[in-house]
Amino acid sequence: MNPPVATPFFFYFLAATMIIGGILVITRKNAIHSAMALITALLAQAALYLMLYAPFVAGVQIILYAGGIMVLFLFVIMLINLERNMKERQFNKQWLVGGAAALALGGLFVSVYVKTTGGKELFPEGHVTYGEGQNTQQIASLLFDRSAGQYMFAFEIASLLLLVAIIGAVVMAKKRI
């Protein structure tokens, strides 16, 4: 039997990486540094998906977010002038509102957590362990299976929406097509 991957050590490690990465994203003045911190956080998130026995989601997370979208982010950041950003003030004076919102959200998380687990155990045992080997196939049958598939329409519509957005972007950016 394989030793479980989902040990508290890995969880704390990844969660700490994500939180530190998230904090760095907003505190760095240089936009490129922020983007690098964001990539770190996204990779840690992919690892968290792995811990949840969802390797397919983790792989897609790496390809799409870390490998695809963040490259475009970096592209755009490189083309703008960073000198001006460095001189501007980074935070505005809405920390009171922001703090209240953060507290409310944190309170919500804690209350949900306490309600579902009874506040006893951080890592409740005895839950269903999913067959890691079947994750990709399960997603595929959820999406495309004739009998069990129920999300195919939503999936296709979402891809159509993305196509419309791409065409719209091209039409708006190009003066003459």
Add this chain to the structure above:
Amino acid sequence: MNELMDYIQKYLSSDQTPGGAGNIFWATVYILLVFGGLSVAVIAMNWLERKILAHMQVRLGPMRVGPHGLLQPIADAIKLLLKEDIIPAEADKVIFWIAPFIVVLAAFTVFVVVPFGPTHAITDMNIGILFMLGVSSLSVLGIVTAGWASNSHYPLIGALRSSAQMVSYEVAMGLAVVSAIMMTSLETGTGTLSMIGIVRAQEAQGIWFVFKFFPLGLIAFGMFAIAMVAETNRAPFDLPEAESELTAGFHTEYSGFRWSLFFLAEYSAMIAVSSIAVTLWLGGWLRPFPSVHGPSIAIPHIWPPADPSAPTGALDFVFALCPGISFLLLGAMCFYNVQRMPKHPLFRVQTMGLAGFGAVLALIGLIMFVPAVRDRVEDIFWFSAKVAGFMYLYIWYRGTFPRYRFDQLMKVGWKVLLPTGLALLICTAVWAMHVEVWYAVVVPLWQWLVSLL
């Protein structure tokens, strides 16, 4: 001592990868083996590339350091390590420092799932091929940041150029890969993304995926073969480092050790994408004609296969001898050149070195004839031989093709490979699901189109 032998024996006859068995110690051993093997392969590639290119251009290539320049890569490595390591004054030091490591990490991490054999992989992942594509796409980040952190115009433009190229060709690469993955779902019903599973599917269907659905598999393979050259920034798509025309691209400001990291990453990325191509289309560790065993023959008693249940066809036996014979041939080549070395006393050390090298190669060849070794390294041998074929192709391209212009490169990527890939995907799906539709609609349509011309 006996217990230790038993312990090792248990893992040598295991039918699982170390990752699958959850054994951290053996996984570490495998990781070190793969890392060492890769480093040796990169060193060998460095020497071979210069030698083969030189012979293509009717030159001798490196001849000074060691016999036939065999020690040249080591001399180069020492030179690179001793060189002054320059960081531009206005550079972003942290990112300048991190960027080469991102590229190297991305290039080496993918080897976690490369299947050198049914049990000879560090681990087998359910998302194997997705993992390989994903992690190797991270190397773009390293290139972009390297160009930006140098804080200089040539690297920045070079980084934009090479990342645009890599992002574009990733699309074509992905489409080709998907069409191969579709083929794994035939006969068994469920497809797989696992690298070992893909080779197993080819074994079960009795055909390499290049030849599957005759033109379709070949077209997908061809698309991948083009896209992977662009993806690894090699000639004829080596615009990122076209030093003769465009300065050196993203690594213009890098020197010494950091530059050698980019070099290392480029070569191991080449090996990585070649192993994807070998795994998906060329049957991975399977020997040529895996389902043909030939007439059954009685193998001499002194030479029984280690696994008694293994098929005992004549072809099986002949192919099992290939690894040993090829190493013996390499050894023989060394001895032939020993005899051709100049007889001057100054060359005595070199001649002895070459003879020693030949002796080591011949010894490895002899060891590979031992049945217990033979049965366990045969898969690694075939996998490496196929990858080596791709490495030769890379050198061959570099020696023969002129460099593409950037707009031509983009045109090939977006206007040729992408539509071909989409059409290929639909055709593969149609053929796999409804062969009769293929013969009733697509073939007549194609014939009509051809008749129009």
